[in-house]
Amino acid sequence: MKFGVVVFPGSNCDADSYHALKDVMGQEVEYIWHKEQNVDRFDCIILPGGFSYGDYLRCGAIARFSPVMDKVVKFADSGKPVIGICNGFQILTEAGLLPGVLTQNQSLKFICKMVSIRIENTNTPFTELCSKKQVLKIPIAHGDGNYYVDKDTLKEMEKNGQILFRYCDNDGETSEKANPNGSIENIAGICNQQGNVIGMMPHPERAVDRALGSEDGKTLFASVIHYLERSSVYDSL
Amino acid sequence: MFKVKIHVVPKKSIADPQGSAVKDALGTIGFSGIEELRIGKIVEIKLDVSNRKNAEIMIEEMCEKLIVNPLIEEYSFEFVEESI
């Protein structure tokens, strides 16, 4: 399996994602410079967190015009898994690969802390090893993570199982108190209709070591590895 | 009743990182000939005061006290609606 981590000018969680996949999960990983034209060699692409183009104008608005993004769109269209984490999520929404938008946190402040999220759909590449309603401890660190989408689209998304993660308390209750940024319906992560493009504000790559407070993020990476192995078995049949 | 639009932009002598980044990005995606680009904000206010002079005085005071940081920003405003 080969993972690609896109490096936009201003990405700053690229090295953390690389480390999590390579050193913790033992996978083959390569950085993809934002001007690169060929991404065919990868099985899964990660758009990492950070502040691409300084988050100027709107988070992700400039990065989505990076040359590599055309290729990422094609890659996603072919059904291969793509995950955007934090700023990567913002870029995916700007690029139209995911519905909705991430606006400024309700508190108007950047928030960095460990949160709990509940798994809402286990039928996607990144969640297939999770159990339904499982609660994961994964940190957030963002100023614009307040997910918004119009009511009709939301209904559609719910129907399609596109809501992947919701902020919750330790017991899995999605209370208002457990919502760190004002996201609609406590949404922390979503996927596209096909389920292969995923966006999430929490940072799974920061939750792969018990010494750092949690290793729940490993479950998500293990899922996609499992998914890819499974599909490559089918491919070879 | 007055409706006023206040335009706030960074002063010319002040670096505008956001403006520069957007200017460069527009160049990258094919727009040429952009001489200058600065990014500011617009504040729309509806004021229930009796005359235009008072509205102007109020707006100026609001800008200088809170809306604008005179060290790094400058402002102008326009009346977009008037009804008495």
Add this chain to the structure above:
Amino acid sequence: MTLYEMVGLTSDEYELIVELLGREPNELELNMYGVMWSEHCSYKHSRSLLKEFPTSGTHVLQGPGENAGIVDIGNGLAIAMKIESHNHPSAIEPYQGAATGVGGIIRDIFTMGARPIALLNSLRFGNLDDRHTRYLFEKVVQGIGDYGNCVGIPTVGGEVCFNNCYKENPLVNAMCVGLIKTGNIKKGTATGIGNPVMLVGSTTGRDGMGGASFASVELSNQSLEKRSAVQVGDPFMEKLLLEACLELFETDSVVGIQDLGAAGLTSACSETASRGNSGIDLDVAFVPKREEGMSPVEVMISESQERMLVIVKKGNEAEVERIFNKWGLHSVVIGHVTGDKMLTVRENGTIVAQVPAKSLAEAPVTHTESKVPSYLKELVKLESRAIPIPENMNEVLLKLLASPNITSKEWVYQQYDYMVRTNTVVTPGSDAAVISIRGTNKAIALTTDCNGRYCFLNPKIGSAISVAEAARNLVCTGAKPLAITDGLNFGNPESPEVFWQFEQAVKGISEACQILGIPVISGNVSFYNESESNAIYPTPIIGMAGLIENRSHITTPGFKNKGDVIVLIGENKEELGGSEYLKVIHGLEKGEVPQLDLEVERRVQAFCLECIADGLVKSAHDCSDGGLAVALAESCISGNIGAELHVNKTMRTDALLFGESQSRIIISIDAELLPTIIEKAHTKNLAYEVLGTVTGQALRIYVNDRLEIDTPLERIRQAWREALKCAMGK
């Protein structure tokens, strides 16, 4: 006003310049001397005294004099560290002032070739009941967060203190730590005649030219209006500059590199030339400018952010350009290294200034008188009999926990990305932050410390305590202190009383460093922190790094398991002077500061470190602001478990519970290990006291068999956790 006075020079200094040059300087030259000989750039008031600091050690790879100091941590790795103040800019425009402070200190670190891995901030503000103070506080925190978060360097620690003396002079000291291979250290030196001098990074504008040192008749009224004292930070540009520079260092192209900070090009060129014992010849026409019509003076002293001066091996210019192009950054040859030791400035080929580089970089030392301040005699007097002993110690404890200086700083650090780079093993809120060093079993611990009130009451002992406490904080995490970077913040040094404070502080730091064996490897002096009404308390901030050889030794302050035994290393003394308790409960900021026996301090720390290394210690916590009771409460909150303790000693109960005697560490251990600890303490001839056990969901403290404190953990936590959020209205 004469020309030289307008650029901030004295008549003696002006005469010296005429003598040096053998002629009158022109306006550009005068402006360059003005900024370079300002206190900010030249350290002319402090330089001679700073020589007292011990700066060497077998592990010191770079002491003071470069952009940052560097210490070896083994495995072929070293850490670079530096602290710097951005007080005045933050008072004028708190968001940008603080942000550019962070930007500047990050550049100081990667200029050395190191990758920045952690940021800390030591902040001082007036009292939070003042609206303007809340505004400053809110914006400074936001500025720090936005900059560091964007660049992707975790902000892992520091301190925030509040006192009315900082009302008009907030202090914003930013510290950065970087990691570097010992063979890859870069220096700010210009050598090799003919080597090109390149300016890289952002464009040059008129920003940052209204600093205290700046004034010029050359500026017309029109351009005066255009000039601006406020520098705007661009963290995105900084991130690109950081990555581009680190990539450049992987090549063989760089001879020397220097960040453009205060005094911009003038400072970077004269300092690199001076260190290299060479000269630089540059043409301002080549400098990429943001605005039209900039004069040579404006170009030479502009403090536009996110720029670097790189001295490149001749022939390698294209390599530099290739890398900077990749990151979308300017890189332009503006001149070359010469052998004449002169800084030559041209405009379209014509020489517009030419002065010896060393004469700019090495300003004459100013000698200042010092005098014991008249305020001291009255202040240190404390009639302890006149201070009533409170009836209800529970209330005192809760009040202290909610005091802005002691309360949880979560409101602050939650706005900082303290986890990015995924190495922060001990997060903000502990005695010190701990960052693991990937690829090794090591970690480094980082802290900043200073008690301004102590330093006001006794600058020498107060400063020594700052060093001792910083070291104690590191020791409590299991780290051996390695080195100091100091941020010395004082009032106007031309006042003999302020200068006396400074002298005393330097003495105190030097003495503590000597006995504790910790060198000062970099630092910053910020004078003139005073307004019409008052000078700030002397505030020598100690930034310190320590090394944890084995990550399994990392220790935190929180109590761990029911039944563990709590032991105090060190001794409780009847000392109330200068305490947070006196301030909060009795409204007094006076008295003798706690005694400090540095030899005892050294032994207490060595003992604690040895016990941690032997695997005997479950938690360790420094006993400081708020004394024994507050320290115990913090260990309960952090561990989410209660404790029951018995303290026996004949002295005032308030002094025993809340006095701030030095050289005390509270540890908790497995009950079975108590005899081992006791025996160790005996052989080291150290004072200790077995206080009690970890148990239940409340903090109970008996003083001489009387139950003085009995408060549920939940109430303690609430008092400690909510105070700052409430004060800030969120």
